[in-house]
Amino acid sequence: MFKHLKAVPGDPLLALIVAHQQDPNPKKVDLGVGVYKDDQGRTPILTSVKKAEAIMVTNEETKAYQGVYGAADFAPLTQTLLLGGDSDVVKQGRIQSSQTPGGTGALKVAADFISANLKGARLFVSDPTWGNHTSIFGSAGVEVVEYPYYDAATNDVRFDEMMAFLDAEMKEGDVLLLHACCHNPTGVDLQLEHWHALTDFVNQRNVLPLIDAAYQGFGDGLDADMAGLRHMAERVPNMLIANSFSKNFGIYRDRCGGLSIIAESAEEARNAFSIVGQAIRANYSMPPAHGATVVYTIMNDPELRRLWESEVTEMRNRINGLRSKMVQKLAASGVSKDFSFIEKQRGMFSYSGLTFEQVRTLRSEYAIYIADTGRMSIAGVSDSNIDYLCESIAKVVG
Ligand code: PMP
Numbered sequence: 001m002f003k004h005l006k007a008v009p010g011d012p013l014l015a016l017i018v019a020h021q022q023d024p025n026p027k028k029v030d031l032g033v034g035v036y037k038d039d040q041g042r043t044p045i046l047t048s049v050k051k052a053e054a055i056m057v058t059n060e061e062t063k064a065y066q067g068v069y070g071a072a073d074f075a076p077l078t079q080t081l082l083l084g085g086d087s088d089v090v091k092q093g094r095i096q097s098s099q100t101p102g103g104t105g106a107l108k109v110a111a112d113f114i115s116a117n118l119k120g121a122r123l124f125v126s127d128p129t130w131g132n133h134t135s136i137f138g139s140a141g142v143e144v145v146e147y148p149y150y151d152a153a154t155n156d157v158r159f160d161e162m163m164a165f166l167d168a169e170m171k172e173g174d175v176l177l178l179h180a181c182c183h184n185p186t187g188v189d190l191q192l193e194h195w196h197a198l199t200d201f202v203n204q205r206n207v208l209p210l211i212d213a214a215y216q217g218f219g220d221g222l223d224a225d226m227a228g229l230r231h232m233a234e235r236v237p238n239m240l241i242a243n244s245f246s247k248n249f250g251i252y253r254d255r256c257g258g259l260s261i262i263a264e265s266a267e268e269a270r271n272a273f274s275i276v277g278q279a280i281r282a283n284y285s286m287p288p289a290h291g292a293t294v295v296y297t298i299m300n301d302p303e304l305r306r307l308w309e310s311e312v313t314e315m316r317n318r319i320n321g322l323r324s325k326m327v328q329k330l331a332a333s334g335v336s337k338d339f340s341f342i343e344k345q346r347g348m349f350s351y352s353g354l355t356f357e358q359v360r361t362l363r364s365e366y367a368i369y370i371a372d373t374g375r376m377s378i379a380g381v382s383d384s385n386i387d388y389l390c391e392s393i394a395k396v397v398g
Contacts, residue, residue, distance in 0.1 A: 011131075016369050025367035029389055031380040032369045034184070034348060035252060036315055039382045046250045048308035052297035060293075068280045069273075070099025070287045077299050078258040082213060082226060082233075082241055089233055093266035096273035098259050098280065099287045103214045103244025104132060106259035110210060110240050111140035112279040113272075114175055118208070123175045124166065126150070128373070130184045133177060133212070145169065150186045155341035155353060159194055163201065172206045175240075181225035182215035182347020185375040189219065189346050195228030202236050209236060213243040217312040218319065219346035222248075237264045245295050247348070248312055256291025319348065322381045329386060333394035342378075350376045358396050366392040 016032040035043050069075070075097040079090050089095050100106040114121055114137075123137045126149035134144050147165045151158040170176065178198065183189050190198070202209050211229050219225040233239055239262040246252045261276060263269035280286070298304045323343045330339045342350050354362070354374040362368040368389060370376050381389060 013371060016371060019363075020367075020369040023367050023369075027385070027388055028367035028369070029380065029385045030369050031376040031378075031389075032371055033380065034377055035379070036247060036250060036319075036348065037379045037382075038318070039384075041380075041382060043250065043252075046308065046311045048298050048304050048311055049249060049251060049294055051304055051307070052294045052301075055297055055301075056290075056293050063289075066286055066289055068098070068277045068286050070292055071289065071296060073300075074099045074258070074292050074296055077296060078243065078260060081216065081222070081299075082243060082258075082260065083230055084223060084226070087230070087234065089262055094264070094269050095260055095262045096269045096276075097261075098273070098276060099292045100242075100257045100259050100280075101255040101284060101287050102246055103212065103242050103257040104136070105255065105284065105287065106242035106244070106257045107133070107136050107212065108140070109259050109276060109279045109283060110242055111137045111142055112283065113240075113276055114208075114210075115140040115142050116279070117272075117275060118173060118175070121173050121175050121208070122171075123177055123210070124170060125177045126162075126179070126183070128185055129177070129179075130212070130214075142175075149183075150188055150351060152351075152353060155188065155345075155351070157188055157190060157194065159190075159197075163197065166201060167205075170205055170207050173208070175208045175210050176202065177210045177212060178228075180211050180213035180216065180229045180241075180243075181219040182349070184214065184347065185349050185371075185373065186351040187342075187345030187347055187349045187378075188351065190228055192227055192231065195231050199232045199235050202232065208238055208240065210240040210242065213241060215247050215347045216243065217248040218316055218348060221316070222309065222312060233262060236262075238262060245291060249291070249295055249298070249308070250315075251291045251294055254291030254294065255288055256295060319378050320346075322378050322386070323350070325386060326378075326381065326390060329390035330393060333390050335390075335394040335397050337397050348377055348379055350378055352376045354393070354397070361396050362392060366396075368392055 020030040037043055078097045079095055122143040122145050124145050124147050125133050127146040137144050148158050148161040216225050241260040244257040261272050263272050298308045327340050327343045352374045356372055359370045
């Protein structure tokens with residue numbers, strides 16, 4: 001039955017993690033993996049999460065199924081986190097939200113919903129984007145088109161080119177995927193004025209924005225990171241938001257995220273949401289409860305919420321602090337290239353501008369593991385490896 005099947009290559013990033021694990025070099029550095037790490041290289045469980053779990057163990061009364069949308073109390077919490085406490089969209093009941101298994105689950109449901117109900121719609125994604133965007137929408141039968149985004153020469157967004165391309169290529173009803181903040185893989189974000197221009201474009205062309213919010217809190221703050229998304233959400237008739245709680249609650253393996261749908265009226269939102277429910281049922285039936293209960297418990301306990309917010313701040317400050325330190329240390333090590341852009345990038349990742357050859361030399365000669373594209377996971381930098389890392393980069397770059 002399976003004789004004709006040929007093995008497919010695994011995810012190169014996972015292969016990079018394995019290669020790092022197997023490397024006996026004591027100085028080895030892993031800048032591949034996309035999870036937050038502390039200065040000791042651990043991905044700890046947040047204290048707020050541990051405390052919430054203790055409460056849950058005591059209070060949990062059943063493991064009976066929950067509904068396709070997850071816990072009912074979860075939707076308002078997701079909406080307030082994403083859109084803030086004073087959103088007209090929320091007040092008007094124009095948004096409906098479902099709990100999903102991670103941001104990936106939200107994107108998969110969105111892809112199935114689009115494929116089945118918005119016939120012929122194409123998905124426009126940034127060049128580059130998170131690789132799974134293409135896989136998820138491709139496997140749902142949605143054509144994926146890349147728009148210009150990252151400019152390697154300036155380490156910035158090539159916004160004029162992006163807008164010219166979208167203007168020339170996007171048709172009414174197509175879907176525009178934007179990263180809310182902390183763009184993966186580049187770390188280069190849209191600025192607020194870009195969101196303003198994109199909002200006008202969405203309204204003029206009548207396209208559907210799909211916002212991927214996987215790193216809320218990792219850029220400039222829980223609210224600041226949503227500024228662009230909020231501007232757009234309050235001014236467009238329709239929007240989909242796929243959000244993830246994996247990073248900001250550190251509950252990666254518990255699989256918790258959300259899919260929100262904004263429509264022109266409360267009734268339209270309810271109707272569309274009922275169809276989202278069908279897509280969920282046909283996918284995984286209903287989401288897991290544990291991660292969502294953690295998030296819910298934290299958000300509804302003022303003390304735990306304060307603790308969680310301080311833990312998010314700590315993670316964000318560590319990453320942004322490492323960005324500044326790297327820029328200083330690279331400059332001090334006499335490297336010829338200007339790396340100051342690393343400090344302006346946001347989130348877990350940085351497109352470093354290192355070439356394929358430089359990345360491979362760093363791997364083979366210095367046991368420094370960076371993705372072939374030059375994407376570095378900044379959380380893998382620590383006080384104990386930053387000098388070695390920057391000196392090695394300086395040697396390889398010259
Ligand atoms: N979107 C982006 C841009 C991501 O980087 C990720 C996680 N790497 C996700 C979505 C999915 O997150 P989750 O682990 O919650 O499925």
